[in-house]
Amino acid sequence: MQQVDNKAFLDPDIQNWDELDLPKSWVDELNFKSPIAWLTLIKAVFYPKNRSVRLDEKLLQEMPVPKYVLQEFHNIPCGNYSKLLTRGYIKGFDVAMLNQVDPIRKKIAHYLKDCHAVLDIGCGGGKTSNAIYQQGAHDIWGIDPSPYLLKHAALDYPHIKFIQGVAESLPFTNERFDGLSACYVLHEIPPRYITQLIAEASRVLKKGGVFVIAEPSPLQYQDKTWQLCKDHGIKGVYFKLLARKLNEPFVKAFHQLDLHELFIEAGFDILEDKKEMPHRFICVRKR
Secondary structure (H helix, E strand, C coil): CCCCCHHHHHCCCCCCHHHCCCCCCCCCCCCCCCHHHHHHHHHHHHCCCCCECCCCHHHHHHCCCCHHHCECHHHCCCCCCCHHHHHHHHHHHHHHCCCCHHHHHHHHHHHCCCCCEEEEECCCCCHHHHHHHHCCCCEEEEEECCHHHHHHHHHHCCCCEEEECECCECCCCCCCEEEEEEECCHHHCCHHHHHHHHHHHHHHEEEEEEEEEEEECCHHHHCCHHHHHHHHCHHHHHHHHHHHHCCCCCHHHHHCCCHHHHHHHCCEEEEEEEECCCEEEEEEEEC
């Protein structure tokens, strides 16, 4: 594979993801023909230690991202920064969520169907971006901190434009988009950055534009297991256990935020806010 300047993925006008040779993480270097490699991986998954990602120093220096994204979210060794496990995460996330995420992606896309230009914040592997594209909005951008996830996204969905970056510092001009989306993103950001994220959303969104958000429901974190079983059956118990086992360092603090107040102060009107199982669905409109 041709080696290219890693700064390429910071430039929205450069779309050469298929040529970008990203460095291997320590997981990518494991020899999976050896039982020791499998034991090392299994131990890292089932006994997470909230470690920071160990990654190529040159790439870390060139990535304009805060330290909080360089954590091993979801018990995944190297988090979102390995060639091998990011592809598995893209596929495995939907499986772990009992295929409940694809319907919420379609709901997000439906709410943005009248938009022409849309930015998918924290796009990951690009599935939500593509769902929005399928609804007819063809000026679609996806932004995510991880170039590893973005490379998969760009290879899977070459008709969508992807750029590396973070939601609290969007590299776009004022009022660039008619709509914004964020699917399972805000709870992975420290609360002190959420205000910045909302301010940036307001800046890049046109007046009357909508911001559609899906997050883990607070029900599975706050309700008792017996109550979840009564209200939602085995599915409620499953998502309660999942919430307990997965490493989500900021999710509890996120659920304590008064999002209504933050959005209203930033110039948004709340159109919808539903707390169901396993999603919380929010739609706001810029005044």
